[in-house]
Amino acid sequence: METAQSETEHAAQCRNDDPSFARWAEGYGVIQHSDETQVRVHELARRLASRSTTGDKVAFYDLLIALDRLTSAGLWLVVHQTYARNVYLDGRPLDTEDFKVRPEGHTGGALNMVPAYAGYLAANVVTGHTRGWLMGQGHCVAAIDSLNLLVGNMTEAHAARYSVTDEGLSRYVRDFYSYRLRDDGRQDSPLGSHVNVHTAGGLSEGGYLGFAELQYVHMPLPGERLVAFLSDGAFEEQRGSDWAPRWWRVEDCGLVTPIMIKNGRRIDQRTTMSQQGGAAWFSEHLRLNGFDPIILDGRDPAAFLWAIIEMEHRLEAAAESVKEGKGRYPVPLPYGIAIAPKGAGFPGEGTNLAHNLPLMANPRVENRAADLFNEGARRLWVSSNELVEAIPHFQRHEASGRARERDHVLAHRDVPESAIPELPFRQVSEDARRNLEDWATASPMTAIDRTFVAILDANPRLRPRVGNPDEMLSNRLVSTLARLKFRVTDPEPAVPESVDGAVITALNEEAVVSAALANKGGINLVHTYEAFGSKMHGAVRQEIIFANHCLEAGRPQRWLSMPLVLTSHTWENGKNEQSHQDPSMAEAMLGEPSHVSRVLFPPDFNGAAAVMERLYKTHGQIWTLVVPKADVIPDLFTPSEARTLVKDGGLRLDWTGYHHRQARIILTAVGSYQLMEVLRASRRLAEGMIAHTVVYLLEPGRFRAPRSEHEGAHGASPEVMAHLFPTDVPARLFVTHTRPETILGVLGPLHTGPATVGLGYINHGGTLSTPGMLFVNRSSWAHCIRETARLLHLSEADLLSAEERQALDGARSPHGVILPEVVV
Secondary structure: OHHHHHHHHHHHHHHHHOHHHHHHHOOEOOEOOOHHHHHHHHHHHHHHHHOOOOOOOOOHHHHHHHHHHHHHHHHHHHHHHHHEOOOOOOOOOOOHHHEOOOOOOOHHHHHHHHHHHHHHHHHHHHHOOOOEEEEOOHHHHHHHHHHHHHHOOOOHHHHOOOOOOHHHHHHHHHHOOOOOEOOOOOEOOOOOOOOOOOOOOOOOOOOOOOHHHHHHHHOOOOOOEEEEEEEHHHHHHOHHHHHHHHHOOOOOOOEEEEEEEEOOEOOOOEOHHHHHOHHHHHHHHHHHOOEEEEEEEOOOHHHHHHHHHHHHHHHHHHHHHHHOOOOOOOOOEEEEEEEOOOOOOOOOOOOHHHHOOOOOOOOOOOHHHHHHHHHHHHHHOOOHHHHHHHHHHHOOHHHOOOOOHHHOHHHHOEOOOOOOOOOOOOOOOHHHHHOHHHOOEEOHHHHHHHHHHHHHHHOOOOOEEEEEOOOOOOOOOHHHHHHHOEEOOOOOOOOOEEOOOOEEEOOOHHHHHHHHHHOOOOEEEEEEEHHHHHHHHHHHHHHHHHHHHHHHOOOOOEOEOEEEEEEOOHHHOHHHOHHHOOOHHHHHHHHOOOOOEEEEOOOOHHHHHHHHHHHOOOEOOEEEEEOOOOOOEEOOOOHHHHHHHHHHOEEEOOOOOEOHHHOOEEEEEEOHHHHHHHHHHHHHHHHOOOOEEEEEEOOHHHHOOOOOHHHHHHOOOHHHHHHHOOOOOOOEEEEEOOOHHHHHHHOHHHOOHHHEEEEOOOOOOOOOOHHHHHHHOOOOHHHHHHHHHHHOOOOHHHOOOHHHHHHHOOOOOOEOOOEOOOOO
């Protein structure tokens, strides 16, 4: 109580001493300034003056007075976006015809974001720094777009349609959830239900709750600043955000200011945090996890302005302490907790209804709802004269020479193609690859490892991040780990760990993939057991969607493409039961746009090296690489052939097969182990003098029927298609790493009806060897022969022995006949 009284007295004294402060402290409409916020702001003003911080050369309290009016106008426009089809700057009450027939919007969350984003804009003015921003609750985009419109911080798509006039604002609210399509069949409105490519400064859709929490700490490079607006609901969704202090280092990270908007509600009920003890409980939780929590008034834009500058100050001080040897990592990472009821400032605040539609009914058809809207909107309305006076305070970027918020550096990464050194290709003997018994073998994962390190060494300017959920050494990333080391706060002797390590390791797939996805100014690699790649799916898919939309909008992303390496995969993980035997992630990525989500199956060491060589010369793509780690994979592709394979997406293996020009069937492999089985089948067919060709598909998505112009441009050329799959050879057998239905669907243009068959993973597994996995999933060389005989109407007895047929029929064990004997 004494503290509260002292704070009240301090605030009163400040008001008495400074008329400008007192004018601001009066508040404006629904925006009121608590004694605590007043004291904080007054101390901030003194600190800024003592440091001669001039920012955009706007008088501090004039800015704060303008900030209140901008915030109120933003709240006013947000509620109009949900309910109104007409907007009147004179603030008149809306009539029946002025309301939407079908109101829509995530209104409560957007209302909470208005003071947050307005405070962010003001912090940039005060300091002369244009920070990046990230919003985890992307469905609150109405707040961002509305404030951007009011201050003129718009993308071209918005600026062409909207203005601060009755006509321009009416078009703006009508575009929100309009669902209208243009004549060309595309979405007409540049507004989205979430952050999209037309949201000025947007980095991520924010449609998957929890990923902003995992990514923000990894986003800014040294010298950059980022404000991350986070959700208390997402705190329940994704707990890996607790580890952020473990990863931040001043040596390779920019300033981050995470601020949770704590409104205490999910869609249908209170958050668990609120039920467990609210802000006090959460503050203690944060302290236990290495944060420095700061509670602020989530209804007041000035509180956000103060928090952003204060949090950066504290983080800089903690970093300086480490530099001077007085502190150590992890430093206490400042974390704002902005408290406000959901939908603050409008009728229905704090209720379940506030999430979407805070009024009890549709104001177009219910008079009481219309009255509530008009009463609430009137409290938020800002006169045109006041608005015209306030807006220029946020438009003086030239005074400090800073970028506009729409142009902040994090949203416009432009990383040059990486330098590619001489790669560690292996020599391939023509004679040896024709003879199965003489195959030289190596691990393709070793090629990934060596190539990545060589590229790192050639590009020291790029900040590296490796996302590693577990098993770094057993997955053959030995040189990568030795070069980069695990990032820890207390390195263990004789273990590849370091305080400044670049390998982000946690037993949480979402957290580690987010570390790489966020590092758009650097160079990245992520790997995981294939079966657990599905746990990364949401984070990766969100990135693919946003990158594709940027490309469609004519703004292709310029961050270096990233490999997601799926290893210890389905066919070599038989020993670990069927939970570890799952090609679903590759299949899911094949469903995404193939020009952004590239799924490749490197066949051998050289194939993997050639893929990595090309990958880091592209931008804005996720390359899902399905790579075996075992060293039993034969060296089959020369360096030249490997590069052709990457260029074309597939290759006919002219050193195998039989009488290519008279081929009766095309055997196609997708995957290393599948290629080995196809080659064994090819040898048996050659012994039977059956004319055939063998094809390897590295990137199946390039052979699909294109679903967009960009996908069509990425596809294999007609010449490559005709060379690999001539139309006069309709019999086709595809042997694939994935489920056969998936690959046959993707390869629709190559499908010839009943003459096409697919073999692959059919959900059979257990504790098995690789040959056993292939057999139980009917993908062994013998199954290839059986299907070939059926397609070509040949007698099985001419191609398979009686014992082999019995094994295929389940009449005898395949060991010693089709599979090796088991040695115990």
